[in-house]
Amino acid sequence: MKVFISADIEGVAGVNDWKECSDEHPDYSYFKKRMTLEVAGSCEGALDAGATEIVVKDAHNSARNIIISELPTPVEVIRGWSGHPYLMMEGIDDSFDAAMMVGYHDKAGSDRNPLAHTISSRSFAAININGTLASEFLINAYTAALHQVPVVFISGDHGICDDAKVFEPMIETAPVKRGVGGSTISIHPQLAVDKIKDAARMSLTGDAVARKPELPEYFDVELEYMDFKDAYRSSFYPGAVLKDTKTISFSTDDYFNVLKLLMFVN
Ligand SMILES: [Zn+2]
DSSP: OEEEEEEOSTTSTTOOSGGGGOTTSTTHHHHHHHHHHHHHHHHHHHHHTTOOEEEEEEOSTTSOOSOGGGSOTTEEEEOSOOSOTTGGGTTOOTTOSEEEEEEEOOOTTOSSSTTOOSSOTTTEEEEEETTEEOOHHHHHHHHHHTTTOOEEEEEEEHHHHHHHHHHOTTOEEEEEEEEETTEEEEOOHHHHHHHHHHHHHHHTTSGGGGOOOOOOSOEEEEEEESSHHHHHHHTTSTTOEEEETTEEEEEESOHHHHHHHHHHOO
C-alpha cells in the first residue's frame, strides 16, 4: 500500500502566529520540530496499518521544514518546489492508494484559525470554487481525485477537520486546536502526535481507502484578492475575467486548468 502525505504547519498543535511559521524568525525552529513530529506520527500510523511506501510532500513556504532524519526509514520526502502546478500535492500520481494531510488549516475567509488562508495569505481574501469557499484541503483533494486517490486522513485545526468531514464523511480526522480571534486553544503537542498516529492508522483500515473520489464536471472559480492591483493584473491570465475591482472569475471543465491558474496568478 502506497501513501502520499502533504504536510503544512499552520494547523500543527500550538502554532499561533506567522512568526512561528517563518524560517526568518527564531520561534520557527521549535515549531518545525513539532511539524516534523506530527508528520512522523502520521507515517508511523500508516506503517502500522500496512503501508509499504510513503511519500511526504513538505508543503509549507520554502518546503524545507521537516527534519527528515526524524521520519521513519521507509519514507521518501519531497522538499522544495519543482514548479509543477500540483503545488502542495506535487508527486502524487495513479500509483498511490491513499492520501493524507497533516498540519492543515482553515481557509481564507474563515475566523476559526488566526492563520487561516488559502494558497497565499498575501494575495487571496477568498477562493471560491462552484460557489463554495475553497480550502487547501478541497483544492488538494480535487488534485488527488485527478488520480483517483482518496484523501483518508487530515489533521489540523477544528475548522478544516469539520470542512473535510462535510466533503468526505468517511475521512478520519485529528483536530489538534481551534482558533478564537487571534488566539488558539491547543491540545498538548504529544497528545496531538498520538491522536494523529491513531487516526492515520485507522484511516487505512476502514472503507475510505477503497473509495474512488469523483471530480465535478465543471469548475467555476472566483479569486478575490486583497489588493485590486493584483486582480487587475491577474485578469489578463488566458480565460480569466475581471468580475469586480478585486475579483477575477475563470471557468473550465478541466481541473488541471484550475491548478495552473492558481499557480500563475497568486
Ligand atoms: Zn503553510
